[in-house]
Amino acid sequence: DAGVTQSPTHxxxxxxxxxxxxxxxxxxxxxxxxxxxxxxQGPQFIFQYYEKEERGRGNFPDRFSARxxxxxxxxxxxxxxxxxxxxxxxxxxxxxxxxxxxxxxxxGTRLTVT
Amino acid sequence: GIQVEQxxxxxxxxxxxxSTLRCNFSDSVNNLQWFHQNPWGQLINLFYIPxxxxxxxxxxxxxxxxxxxxxxxxxxxxxxxxxxYFCAVAxxxxxxxxxxxxxxxxxxxxxP
Numbered sequence: 001d002a003g004v005t006q007s008p009t010h011x012x013x014x015x016x017x018x019x020x021x022x023x024x025x026x027x028x029x030x031x032x033x034x035x036x037x038x039x040x041q042g043p044q045f046i047f048q049y050y051e052k053e054e055r056g057r058g059n060f061p062d063r064f065s066a067r068x069x070x071x072x073x074x075x076x077x078x079x080x081x082x083x084x085x086x087x088x089x090x091x092x093x094x095x096x097x098x099x100x101x102x103x104x105x106x107x108g109t110r111l112t113v114t
Numbered sequence: 115g116i117q118v119e120q121x122x123x124x125x126x127x128x129x130x131x132x133s134t135l136r137c138n139f140s141d142s143v144n145n146l147q148w149f150h151q152n153p154w155g156q157l158i159n160l161f162y163i164p165x166x167x168x169x170x171x172x173x174x175x176x177x178x179x180x181x182x183x184x185x186x187x188x189x190x191x192x193x194x195x196x197x198x199y200f201c202a203v204a205x206x207x208x209x210x211x212x213x214x215x216x217x218x219x220x221x222x223x224x225x226p
Contacts, residue, residue, distance in 0.1 A: 031212070033212075033213065033214075035214075037155075042118075042200055042202070042216030042217055043157075043200075043202075043216050044216075045213040045214065048211045048212070055211045056211030056213050088155050090157065094212060097211055097212060098211070098212045101145075101212055102145075102147065102162040103147065103214060104159060105149070105156070105157035105159075106156075107154065107155065108155045110155065
């Protein structure tokens, strides 16, 4: 079975622009979470979606938004990009929402804001 | 919120050596996962181990939930083991999202 997939792999944007990142979960997984990893740190939780509903949100500004589609794929949108948004964005999927379910990560999208 | 501390922050080994990585957490948890992040950024699942002991080849892990720590053992290390090892825990309270809280990681370099 295919693992979690993310697109694009790399992206370069200019300050003030917006960006859309995409994620497809493992087949049969209904929960998708997004994490941001800046250089030298561990990933930080941004959002979790389960059955197309937002189930959790981390400490990120309203410029960050996400949604989940009926096929359980997900998009992360970031508006008004700042230099500090440069990071590796990771998507994780799990069978369901909740701490009892192992999460599996995709390869990430590396975003550079200039 | 819960704090996750990993030690050591950096580790350099000769190929063939054994090592132990530690993860301490400040509150009770219901999920603990160990990951290996390769040079391309991919997080590879090593263990899902909220308690007990598991082994997978040269790797094994033990979580003592009552004492709030987990250990990752790497035996007969290989150069391909190089990378960053993360411990991540989940303790949801009322939210039940399963969001993972990561430690700062241990950077392992295995020299040939």
